[in-house]
Amino acid sequence: MTQSITEVFADAFKTTFPLKSSPLVDCITNPVTIESMANALLYIDAKPVMADLPEEFPKLFTQIDALLLNLGHISPERKDSLLAAGRYAAETHKPAVVDLVGVAATQLRYDIGQQLLQNHPNVVKGNISEMRRFAGLKSTGRGVDGSQLDQSATALAELTKALQELTERFPNTTFLATGETDLVVSAKGQWRLENGVPQLDRFTGTGDIVGALTAALLSIGLSNDEAVVLTVSYFNCCAEVAAAQNTAGGIASFREKTLDQLSLLADQADWVQMVKGEAL
Ligand SMILES: Nc1ncnc2c1ncn2[C@@H]1O[C@H](COP(=O)(O)OP(=O)(O)O)[C@@H](O)[C@H]1O
């Protein structure tokens, strides 16, 4: 009998939302979704700072609680900044999330992602197509988007196995592959999450927000697995409520309602009843 995700992570589901402290998260990220990301952190009662100049890191890292490294828009400066911050987080023991945006698209991003992995970040995430590429499997992702072709049951099973192999070399890292089904793979186990709605694929920044919120949860005492499972489940439940409310609206209204729920759903104790997922 497989165990439901809410049974496996019962304590974390009971106690995490609403947040009881305001963790400060430094996000080195892309200019496309930077504002959505900063506001999403504020909506769950965390604090954002979007600082990426390496000269600032010695002072900055004494203040921040977690770090997000997002590969969405690479420039020579941002590449240096991502690599320097990744090393700094490892040296100063700050929890770190790496979001492999666009890794399926170019070798340069793949190489940066692999370099960042060598620091053993707490979480490495991407959409299903990005994670397939990163794990050395054939990927049909284009640009920064995941591909439907990479979401078949066979493709997911293949990805689970490839990520399990990665955890043998990186036992302190949890891997998250997002899409219609989300896969969470770590040295401690594998889980499948089933919340969310297809409209989440139709506005930009959904994966980016999941990365930033995961970083916030890592810094309040949750384990890597708990932080990933709680973030994806909470975000996707927000989207389900938004979709149910958005009967007459377009995608822009759905986006606003989803972001709105980030600050609302936590106060409804029964949101956990909506959560779907299980151990593999
Ligand atoms: N078709 C879908 N059905 C349900 N949830 C989805 C779907 N597509 C994406 N999501 C959810 O949206 C969030 C972002 O995932 P994804 O679109 O894969 O990332 P990215 O924006 O990085 O490509 C995740 O929480 C994921 O579970």
Ligand SMILES: Cc1ncsc1CCOP(=O)(O)O
């Ligand atoms: C469209 C785009 N181009 C570079 S970064 C970016 C945003 C990607 O956001 P997400 O990974 O959440 O889809």
Ligand SMILES: [Mg+2]
């Ligand atoms: Mg993404």
